[in-house]
Amino acid sequence: MEWFDADGYTLARALVQRGVAAVHVVAFVAVLQQFRPLLGERGLLPVRAFTARVPFRASPSLFHRWYSDRLVVLVGWVGVVVALTLVVGLPQQGPPWLPLLAFAVLWVLYLSVVNVGQVFYGFGWESLLLEAGFLAAFLGSDDVPPPLPVLVLLWWLVLRLELGAGLIKMRGDRAWRDLTALYYHHETQPMPGPLSRLFHLLPRPLHRVEVLANHVTQLVVPFGLLVPGPVASTAAAIMIATQLWLVLSGNFAWLNWLTIVLACSAIDDASWRWALGLVGVDLGPVAPVGDPPAWYVVVVLAVAALCVWLSRHPLRNLLSRHQAMNASFNALHLVNAYGAFGSVTRRRTEVVVEGTRDADPGAATWLEYEFRGKPTDVRRLPRQYAPYHLRLDWGMWFLALGSSSQLRWFVPFLGRLLDADGPTLRLLAHDPFDGAPPRWVRARLYRYRFATREQRRATGQRWVREAEGLLVDATDRARLARLQ
Template sequence: MEWFGAGDYDAARFVLQRGIALLYLVAFVVVLRQFRPLLGEHGLLPVPRFLELAGGRAGPTLFRRRYSDRLLLAVAWAGVVLALSVVVGLPQSGPPWVPMLVFLAMYGLYLSIVNVGQVFYGFGWESLLLEAGFLAAFLGSDEVAPPVVVIFLFRWLVFRVEFGAGMIKMRGDVVWRDLTALYYHHETQPMPGPLSWFFHHLPRPLHKVEVAANHVTQLIVPWLLFAPQPVATFAAAVVVVTQGWLVLSGNFAWLNWLTMVLAFSAVSDDVLGRVLPRGDAAHAPTPVWFVVVVLAVGAFLVVLSWWPARNLVSKRQAMNASFNRWHLVGAYGAFGSITRRRSEVVVEGTEDDDPFTTDWHEYEFRGKPGSVDRWPRQYAPYHLRLDWGMWFLALGSPSQHRWFTMLLRRLLEADGPTLRLLAHDPFEGRRPRYVRARVFRYRYSTLDELRRKHRWWARQEEGLLVAPQDLASMRRLG
């Protein structure tokens, strides 16, 4: 069945399987380190309460009948083991059904987590990782040639990520059309990285060139992914380079990293085979059962593609939308609008019995701006979910208020798991008497301010979000 296999994409399969598995590994590690204080039995948004209220609307999940933190740990550790096995290449060395089962298991385990993750898992890259893992299940093993159907479905996925992002920008904020978006983006993005300050201070004419190049990359280049070689490889290289540029300029969890991995579906062995394993040139005959399964899955995904394809041409294009509970063949995109100024919620506590004291100490979060003299760190592809929630909170998102109230209560209780989500507890495990939350406007420091004061940020108070609260008052609220 020579028509079925893409024999010149063995190296691409090598990158796809291991790269996707590596990002699943990161995702499951994030679950182990953050899920319980955020969403566990005693979390900020407890899953048992969510399931009680949502019922069948929660979507497919292993936690439907019963959630426990112990079961969550079992699911996450199983995901870690499965992902590691693919990274080192164990399932790929067997028959095609072995990596198929492993990837489907990882997909099912992570789907169970995402569908109960509420606002902390409400990101487009969760669906992107799920869809990528599902597709990877049908790439086969080293015994057989990579199915050409799956290779092109991966390209269709990259196309939706890039072209969807390009269209949402053109239909959205005027700053994308007049090429001024990067006057603001690096300063106001959710979680700046260590180089974001430098990107922000590039000359404004260069910022306009960057935006124009972004439009070319997202609106024109994705079509070339379906062209014959070497054009498709060239298009993939452009995607990888531009996504790498985004990795350098900010922290967007695994969105950019995964997009780079997926782009390798358009790179032929003539390029990748020089540095990566090309597999056995004489593949074993593809089993009939595998052909039937792949063609059936391919037909199913083509049918599901109607909704995202229609969304791409819609004047009311949805961004990061799932059209089914399985998070398959979704719509993607990012930053359809750009905020012009940065607000940050700063949480403080005091051990003083007087709520009107001036002796307040700031809690430091790991990734979001806090202390003005702290240089932002690189965290991506690791995902700091609490920090992202704090960014949305500062935008005034009502969906964030419930968990934030519970966060303040946990700080008053000096809850250990919650405090471990932070970079610094000013009370070193002791209970504060009061907590409060203030809103500040942040801007990057100028070069002169950085030289003289060694500060990356300048900030000015805008107002009080939560007045001083003690534990008794927070218990009444929550």
């Protein structure tokens, strides 16, 4: 079975299985905390309304037959518990069908969530997690060697992920081609982190070097994965270092962390032993394992054949001048096309939501609602939330860009604020009315930019903002009914 076994990648398998499972823990915790106010029975975009108009075959989900908030809580907790068992390695100690079953449960449950999640789950890293979880299911257990066909599929996934991101940048925006993209990106990215302002204030020549290094990492380095051994291990290490740089500079949910985990699949045991030996860590001998059972070989080869067949769509997309970013070619989210930031926003617009308890909105004192991740208070230091995904905050970023699809939930969101709805308010960082309902709400537009060092010293502000008008004028319950 030499053609099937990849004995030199036992640590890579362990890291991928446990790392992908850890990201699932984060994803299902977000389901427990955010799904009901966003998509539940009284959510902003209720699942039942979605499944009433979208057939099962177009968006398969356990929730198509029946949805309740209790069921989604059950799904969330089962997902967390099963994922945690994989993180600590319990299923991996049994026969190869046991981790396969555990990952299959995670895949079915999370697919059910994503396929009814609408705009709140319309992100490329949802498909990435589903594809990664599907492939991790067939990596086997500690009883068998890592299967080479599955590792090759993981390398192909990483290559598509990085190459897709690099090509969409070169095709999508001149700022990436002339190396000026980072003049803007750290400031205008969806959710800045605590260090984003410092990255933005770096000298512009260094920004150009950053962009050039990004192009090399995404357009050249991934081809090193095609040469297993030291070359692929070095390529993976470069990609991991680049992803850690992105982790420091922003909040991109679990995109960067999952990419790091998947890149670990290309680092062989010899490279790990060399690297860890530099810091005095000895991994010890590798325990011998037996030959894989025949049924396991057949299943892995069948899955590999399926993924090769499905790869024709993303491969065609990579070669296309009209490349699509973050596209799924089937309802199961298997073998997808990826990419990020094909265009760079040059200026940051924020939607600031305000409320008042005064009777006359024209002479009222307006107070601002504070979101957890997106900027509102100009003095507040942005928080680090990744790998956790704040779905409402990301939706607010797209809303500020003028996305009409976000208005479908934003008007009901204003209604929840007028009702002082508890689950909705818990998605926010601060309710200025301490649980009491406001009389009026409105949404104003501001341009935000990072304060310079001089402005920061003079005012204590991290952001400077300028009013740009209204998105939604003063609205009470009667006017909101007309908007809906």
